[in-house]
Amino acid sequence: MKTYQIPVSNTWWLKKKSYFFFVIREMTSLFVAGYCLFLLVFISKAAESQQAYTELLVSLKSPVSILLHLIFLAFILYHAITWFNLTPKIMVLHIGEEKIPDGLIAVSIYIGWLAVSLIILWIIFGG
Amino acid sequence: MASGRTYIWKRGISVSESIELEIFRYCPEKDAEPLFKSYQVPFREDWVVLDAINYIKDELDGTLSYRWSCRMGVCGSCGMMVNGEPKLTCSAFLRDYSSGKIRVEPLQGFPVLRDLVFQMDDFINKLTEVKPYILRNENGEKQVEEGEYLQSPAQLAKYKQYTLCINCMLCYSACPIYALDSEFVGPAAIALAQRYNMDSRDQGRKQRQEVIAGHEGIWQCTFVGECSVVCPKNVDPAAAIQRAKVSSTMDFFKGIITLGSKE
């Protein structure tokens, strides 16, 4: 039987806000991966020599580096927050017949995030 | 035909209260490409888009083809793109579209047969592929004398949401993955598989895994989430897919842990 297939344009993801934000969310993975690579370089420099490490620290204080860090921070936050908000869909828990509300699951993840962040801050600045 | 209905929509309508419907038209015998045709339809507070389309069919242009049946959001046959969004037209009120013009197209992502009617064979095949019925292991079937399979309300609550699907296909239409790759098993079929997988009476999960966790199954999904947004029955197929991913991942790790003991 003859049919007509409506073509999908390459810009489908610009046609709807939700598609656009989805594509942004996918793209933020690159920033997460990029920052992981940077951390590996950081560790290898630290292992290399005291001098290499100090040089890296100095270059990290440059305005370009700070700007880059802010950009990475924004994308990584977007990544974390959007995924945290989606977690209740993945973790569906029941107590008896009652489903644990989505909000409660999301909040508990944010509390976990906060706790881990505080521990890290304490290790860096307090320990 | 339908003189009673004609009376209802002629009663108390002044000419100025009208709204324009721009309808996707495609006649396979005549048209190489689809085209849009505009119709002026009386605007009534209590009318849904489907009422307006019925008005066109009865009063303005009898050649218009479309599907509908229950008029109450139950049968799932009246799904169309309304101003670019997948909607049940029997639940989409004219009054919610303020622009004065409503564009109606067939549900996106499916081959169009004629006007607003699209081919749903692919969807029906996918539904059957996931074996949407209770499966028991070999020798797992109870004899009639042994009585029925019992289920507690808590066990029912685990999958009940997934039983509410009306097969309207709005979720497929909202899914960019399906639009780009129609082999993808897709939201409603996976939610239906999950409905049986989570049913305490069922033992068929392994049999369904081949389709669900296969090449065109759950791993094609990138969690856009739009299927759940457009679903008129709150089935939340996106959640069903992500939960199937979690279970499949668990299978994988269990496989690694128990590998030694199997050999």
Ligand code: SF4
């Ligand atoms: S899951 Fe929802 S949107 Fe998809 S077919 Fe079922 S009822 Fe329709």
Ligand code: FES
């Ligand atoms: S006509 Fe049945 S769902 Fe709309």
